[in-house]
Amino acid sequence: MTDERPAEPSPDSSDDEPDETDPARGDAVDGVSESGGDSGPTNDLTLAEFHDACQREGRPVLTAGAVARWLDQPHERVSERLTALSEEGELERLSVSTDPVVWYPSELDDLTERERVVVFPKRREIVVDRPAQFTRAQLSQFAHLADANGENGYRYVVRPEDVWQAPHESFESLERTVRQALGQRSPALEEWIHSQWDRAHQFRLTTHDDGYTVLEAKSAEVMGNVGRQKLDEEHVHAPISETEDWVRDGAEAAIKRLLYEAGYPVQDHRDLESGEDLPIDLTVGLREYQQTWVDRFSETGEGVFVGPPGSGKTVAAMGAMSHVEGETLILVPSRDLARQWADAVAEYTSLEPSQIGQYHGGQKNVRPVTIATYQIAGMDRHRSLFDDREWGLVIFDECQHVPSDVYRRSTHLQSRHRLGLSASPIREDDRQTEIFTLVGPPIGTDWQALFDAGFVAEPELEIRYVPWGDDEQRNAYVSAEGRERYRIAAENRGKVDEIRYLLSAHPDSKALVFVDYLEQGREVADAVDAPFLSGETPHHERRRLLEEFRRDERDLLVVSRVGDEGIDLPTADLAIVASGLGGSRRQGTQRAGRTMRPAGGALVYVLATRGSREEDFARRQLQHLGRKGMTVREQTVEPTDES
Incomplete structure (x- = not known):
């Protein structure tokens, strides 16, 4: 006997009143009825509002009383408007024994086919039914897909780290994306997103004209109340000004991690060495979503490609190599993966086998593109081989390993560009946020989109x-x-x-x-x-x-x-x-x-x-x-x- 059940229940909308929304996404908006004319008085009932009431009631068939209750309109006025919508062919009416009349849309299938968005600003959750690909693409820029019920229902959560890594140059640009995704304004949610955007732009690392690293704060207050409270002499030498501190060599990663944990991600604007130029052409075409990953990476120079096995993260990483065109170090968990990476780079790029080296227990060759194991890279007797070379790009394959104490040593390798790859950057010790502080922000496409598109x-x-x-x-x-x-x-x-x-x-x-x-x-x-x-x-x-x-x-x-x-x-x-x-x-x-x-x-x-x-x-x-x-x-x- 088979017992089928969803992996996890949908959120209970009773916890939090959703924002006023236009759930029909294109029905009646801003006082204009679906027929194109003026909707008249504010208490006129539109088909879009009927759909909204259905959404809140959880049923596609409603009485006039239920509609009036949900929309907070007079019962008599609602009954008149329901009758008018019926005469216009938008609704059907049906007499039943328990109530004089119930109403439902003429095209009931249309209710189940349309995209609907409900926002819960206090929980910072967005529930979407049958979202269009455009909506999902917009949501992925500032929200995390937390749940998909397998029936075209999706629950997104807006976390601080999602806002911190949003690929936008200004808050105004991010704000437009949020409104496009939601089809509405959500003042409470937008205010919280704005506060997180500000947090992500309070600190930055820069390179002084004399070559050392400086931690800069946006104001003296945030430097004093956050920066100098969280950091000590292990991280900085001394203040340079009210908003600047001189950073000790090698303390950059620790500073980024500590301030990230305090809720203040650090923008890394250091003038890091990019290594020798290495022209690399990709000999295979990238899928649209892979190209999007590479484009996002090219904007920041760091990030973690997150996608299911089979989605082509390795090929997308070679696309990033082609963009950087610099000498590249690739770190992997085992020598088997090192060999497979070497074969793939030779097959899918313009590089010659003589330009590709492997460095592990089986062989130790440092070349313009070198694939090494994490263990070897972290050993004292081998570290100089990597530290002495200026890498244009460091790739961390299976980067969920990076926070482990034995692997974290490898993150001290400095490079202008850093890229991680992971099918699931989840760690059972809940230290997965360190992946994004040590390597870069998550970049990916939700799995369901790849399933729907047939890529996976x-x-x-x-x-x-x-x-x-x-x-x-x-x-x-x-x-x-x-x-x-x-x-x-x-x-x-x-x-x-x-x-x-x-x-x-x-x-x-x-x-x-x-x-x-x-x-x-x-x-x-x-x-x-x-x-x-x-x-x-x-x-x-x-x-x-x-x-x-x-x-x-x-x-x-x-x-x-x-x-x-x-x-x-x-x-x-x-x-x-x-x-x-x-x-x-x-x-x-x-x-x-x-x-x-x-x-x-x-x-x-x-x-x-x-x-x-x-x-x-x-x-x-x-x-x-x-x-x-x-x-x-x-x-x-x-x-x-x-x-």
Whole structure:
């Protein structure tokens, strides 16, 4: 029996009165009726206002009393106007036993097709039903897509960091974008956005004529009450004036982070070295949204490309390299990704292989474009190789690693331009804001827009609650505690039978099976007669297996946690997550993303042991994907006679 439910409920509009809005976006506005004439007295009822009442009531069929109550107009006057709209063919009337008359739009489908926007200024939320692509593009410039219910309903939240990174030269320009997106004015929301815009322009780092760095404040008050309260002698030498401080060498990143945490992002206007010129031509065309990412990056010289796996962040990053045309350092989590980056740069740009170097445990070559691992870049004995070179651009792949203490050392590499790449810059320690202070602001397109445009296929996700494979494991689970209990549920042998069943149900699919434990991976691989790719697999063997999978010479791989980020897995038609539900939301994103591709449908099955903590882990992990617009189903697997 299938139990389908939304990943997360829509916000309750009763918390906060929405702004007066024009929900019909183009019906009656500013006193002009839909027929084009003057709407007459202010208490005349227009079709747009009827739609507004329907929105507030949550029903497309209303009585005259309900309309009068919601619009705060006299009942008699509303009844007269409803009758007039009916005679004009705009509304239909229907007599029912419980009320003399109910009213509904003549074109009821039109109510469900139209774009509607409701603003909740106190919560700084915007709920949009069936938004046009233009509206979503405008909203993405100053708001964060927090929820998509899979039925063309979207909830946006305007956070401080969204305003701080808005791609506008002036508040007036941002204000126009806000009004275009909302189709109205929202004084309370606009006032708050203006206050955040001002915060983002209170501090900046500049380069003094003598070559050292200066922290400048917009006023003596903000320098004294914020800058000099948050910073100490570790960060600055001494005041230069009431609004200027002399910055210690190497303290720039710490200053940016501390002031960001205080609610004052720092504008970085330093004259950083741009490195040697390096002409780079991109040999492939960028999709429209990729070009938008590159354009946004070119305006500020820093940022994080955020998009689902398969959206082409690597190619977009090469577009940024082509824009900068400077020597580039690319930092990655593993040597496998370093090799794949080197191959991609050689394939998609005009650079010769001799201009591309790799620097990691396998080889150590510094070239105009160098791909290195985070670990190597952070080691003292190798740091000089990078610090001594003036990089025009530093790219942080899988940049959610950057805030980790071992990786943060690499952010001291100074460059005129910084770019991060991430499918999901979420960290379970809630330090993801550091990504944007250390690398740059988020730049991206909401996942649903890529699904709708067909650039990335939306996979179908299903959680399957699997019974225990035998009583021995079930009894061991009951008596175990902590992590041991979690591991027993993860390695439930009943999942092996379910994996076999799912693979047989999709015989023509290219499939990836994900596991968290080596012993389980070997057991599953033996059961389905497939290779097991793990951290123990030699690099040359990994390369061969992945190439065979890409060339359709192999249609099934069992993959350990190494597949989450350490290697660039090819896309598949089918993904089965057998264990790993206690992992991060980012891990769920990565694994589901292995099935995202430009064409065709794909399936992701998540197996959770029924009655164990895995049920909660599965829902928590996949709620994150549900909020990005994916549909998540749930299915209970009934035990077989044998079990």
